[in-house]
Amino acid sequence: MDDPLFFEGISGQIKTLEAHRSADLRARVHRYLPDLLVGLQAVYPEAPQVAQRVAGVIGRNLAERPQDLQALDLERIHTPDWFQKPHMHGYIAYADRFAGNLRGVAERVPYLKELGIRYLHLMPLLLPREGENDGGYAVADYRRVRPDLGTMDDLQALCTKLRQEGISLCLDLVLNHVAREHPWAQAARQGDPRYRDYFYIYPDRTMPDAFERTLPEVFPDFAPGNFTWDDELGGWVWTTFNSWQWDVNWSNPEVFLEYLDLILWLANRGVEVFRLDAIAFTWKRLGTNCQNQPEVHALTQALRAAVRIGAPAVAFKAEAIVAPEDLIAYLGTGAHYGRVSELAYHNTLMVQIWSSLASRDTRLFTQALKRFPQKPPNAAWATYLRCHDDIGWAISDTDAAAVGLDGAAHRRFLSEFYKGDFPGSFARGMHFQENPATGDRRTSGSAASLAGLETALESGHPRLVNLAIERLLLAHAVFVGYGEGIPLIYMGDELGMLNDYDYVKEPAHKDDNRWLHRPRMDWAKAQKRHQEGTVEHRLFQGLKALLEARARTPQLHAAFPTRPLWQPNPHLLVLGRPHPEGTLVQVYNFSEQDQALPWETLRAEGIVQPYDQLTQAPAPAYLMPYARLWLTQHRL
Incomplete structure (x- = not known):
């Protein structure tokens, strides 16, 4: 599927699309459609058809998106961090x-x-x-x-x-399950074949027993096993967490489309x-x-790409x-x-x-x-x-x-x-x-x-x-x-x-x-x-x-990595955060006793006159019990 066809699938749901909104939407489609297709293709053989339906879901919800949230969308596009x-x-x-x-x-x-x-x-x-x-x-x-x-x-x-x-x-x-009382599960219990395909249902214990050989139990005390017999279904349904929490079948693209619609509706x-x-x-x-x-990550990439467009x-x-x-x-x-x-x-x-x-x-x-x-x-x-x-x-x-x-x-x-x-x-x-x-x-x-x-x-x-x-x-x-x-x-x-x-x-x-x-x-x-x-x-x-x-x-912007620093005192945790405005070194005393400042480690990080950003004062020579210091070479 190419950009124009996907764009038309979205824009066809919107009554009025001003020129600036059209240009913005085209740019989002161009950026995220490849991510969407790669994610879908890793999971669904019919990925192009699923993608076309994704466009319809995005378009319906985008047509109803309030103006103040559209303004927030634009702000976040320009402030991705x-x-x-x-x-x-x-x-x-x-x-x-x-x-x-x-x-x-x-x-x-x-x-x-x-x-x-x-x-x-x-x-x-x-x-x-x-x-x-x-x-x-x-x-x-x-x-x-x-x-x-x-x-x-x-x-x-x-x-x-x-x-x-x-x-x-x-x-x-x-994402993994719904209540037994959810409308999808109710329809499945009533025999609707479409909604039975939303769940993992087996007529006997052959497949459940095969899966159980390698499945752990999440709540062994009060919810042992991963499958539950349901009389109305006439089968064993997958229930990882509790008998009344039915796992949904993400190998069915209908489930993907349902959750995408829910996310955009709640957004x-x-x-x-x-x-x-x-x-x-x-x-x-x-x-x-x-x-x-691996399919978990492919599906999440596809969901994220669709939501980034919508x-x-x-x-x-x-x-x-x-x-x-x-x-x-x-x-x-x-x-x-x-x-x-x-x-x-x-x-x-x-x-x-x-x-x-x-x-x-x-x-x-x-x-x-x-x-x-x-x-x-x-x-x-x-x-x-x-x-x-x-x-x-x-x-x-x-x-x-x-x-x-x-x-x-x-x-x-x-x-x-x-x-x-x-x-x-x-x-x-x-x-x-x-x-x-x-x-x-x-x-x-x-x-x-x-x-x-x-x-x-x-x-x-x-x-x-x-x-x-x-x-x-x-x-x-x-x-x-x-x-x-x-x-x-x-x-x-x-x-x-x-x-x-x-x-x-x-x-x-x-x-x-x-x-x-x-x-x-x-x-x-x-x-x-x-x-x-x-x-x-x-x-x-x-x-x-x-x-x-x-x-x-x-230095505490999330794009920059934190490096744990080895030093000889086992009571101290020392973390370094290199940054264009100067390295930040954090020192934490995990004991009830005073501990000496790790001068050698600080000097190795380029800090010779440590200034504590927490107290906004020069660093003390000793750390009191459970002390915490955020140190830079100078005051920020």
């Missing part, structure tokens, strides 16, 4: 737990702006199935909002308000970033674990919590380099922060970052300390062995430490999905409780409270200052909110201890952020100062 800039700071929250509903979120925008937030990820808010719904990830209707949160009109109004305040909304879009409501949930699972291949297959203001964030060697492909490698998602989660950074806090040793951290693949310069990582999910202790055996550790033993140590069972642990957490067969034990707990604040407050000892606060600020400084992406702050961490043990009182939550670290926002606690001397004031103002420093530091 908008999500990479140092002032992009993110916040993650459940709308109901943060502010009751979507209108409540709109009323709390001043709070977000006070902290310095430019990106808001609201956890699943599209209509889920009734009853168990995997925290909202079992979607029954992508075009409706949960009634308790509001309406689609409320979501559009919130997007408009956020955009006016310079904040981009990120929304979850589950027209004002959503700017889509978190592509469970993306790693979307392609199935017999004899594999059915994760991270809604260029939109960015994709891949929710792929996988090994580093698999993760980098979600930002693009080989033929897909820089052509897949704009963002992906840097899970390794998060795990290594917690690992070094427990061990007071950064050698494994440095080794893991040394081996971590370099991302494309037009992409970015989402960096974080905590999220809504559990922590899986993804410690590489290779990295562990390189610094003299046993990987399995270190993973056991971390799970015991952060449950609070290891002697001398400061943490309070819980095991999640413990697997006796593999020894895998993930961890639930709020950042503050895992970092020792809960234990310290119970002790009433001022020194322990101070250490816990400094530990939290150090941990935030590392992922905020990492510099290769958007730092994401989980709701309440800026106030030191602790574990919520009352989650067991809610029937829908009592069997899932991840709700331990999903508390409701305590707005009375938030008021204390303005009261000097309180824990809330120290954490909120400390984090706000970090974000302000990040925003004024050009």
Whole structure:
């Protein structure tokens, strides 16, 4: 298919296309049609016909795209690094737990702006199935909002308000599965052959058993196996996560077209970033674990190219919590380099922060970052300390062995430490999905409780409270200052909110201890952020100062790489960021003892009179416990 034919397929859906819009659209088609075709051809034999239908989907949605969003499209075309800039700071929250509903979120925008937030990820808010719904990830209707949160009109109004305040909304879009109650699944259960082809349905256990030989279990405790018998279907349906979450069949181009239409429709409501949930699972291949297959990246490239033509203001964030060697492909490698998602989660950074806090040793951290693949310069990582999910202790055996550790033993140590069972642990957490067969034990707990604040407050000892606060600020400084992406702050961490043990009182939550670290926002606690001397004031103002420093530091633009620097002190993490305006070297003390500044390492990076960009003062000769320094040769 050539540019003119594809352009006509789009423009034919638009009643009035002014000359400047026509020229802009032609340029977008010319730029992204090759990416679209390459992606489609890698998956669908009938790619040219699918591409022509893609043009129709783009045209229908582009005809309805509001003028203010068209203006944002133009702005983003001319500012393609908008999500990479140092002032992009993110916040993650459940709308109901943060502010009751979507209108409540709109009323709390001043709070977000006070902290310095430019990106808001609201956890699943599209209509889920009734009853168990995997925290909202079992979607029954992508075009409706949960009634308790509001309406689609409320979501559009919130997007408009956020955009006016310079904040981009990120929304979850589950790609791998829908709820059993979704209209596609309902039609399949009623025998509609078109919609039965939207799913993987088998008449007997022959194929499910063949796949199961190499498939892991995501939730072995409460959802063993990957297939579920459904009486209405008269067959076994693929259900990776839960019996009521049906995996969709992306080998059917109808599924691709449906999701493209959903993305563009939601983008027209004002959503700017889509978190592509469970993306790693979307392609199935017999004899594999059915994760991270090459077709996943080809499909994402095709989706991204189509959306770049129809809604260029939109960015994709891949929710792929996988090994580093698999993760980098979600930002693009080989033929897909820089052509897949704009963002992906840097899970390794998060795990290594917690690992070094427990061990007071950064050698494994440095080794893991040394081996971590370099991302494309037009992409970015989402960096974080905590999220809504559990922590899986993804410690590489290779990295562990390189610094003299046993990987399995270190993973056991971390799970015991952060449950609070290891002697001398400061943490309070819980095991999640413990697997006796593999020894895998993930961890639930709020950042503050895992970092020792809960234990310290119970002790009433001022020194322990101070250490816990400094530990939290150090941990935030590392992922905020990492510099290769958007730092994401989980709701309440800026106030030191602790574990919520009352989650067991809610029937829908009592069997899932991840709700331990999903508390409701305590707005009375938030008021204390303005009261000097309180824990809330120290954490909120400390984090706000970090974000302000990040925003004024050009070296933290995400296009530039971070280099871990080896140096002899195992308590220090040292990161270098070369930049045309001068190298930035970050030094972090992961211990409760003073440590000497690594002068030799600084001199090797060209810094002989270090100036700290955090305190905006010359660097001290020693780092206090859990100190953090962002050093340059001169004041910026």
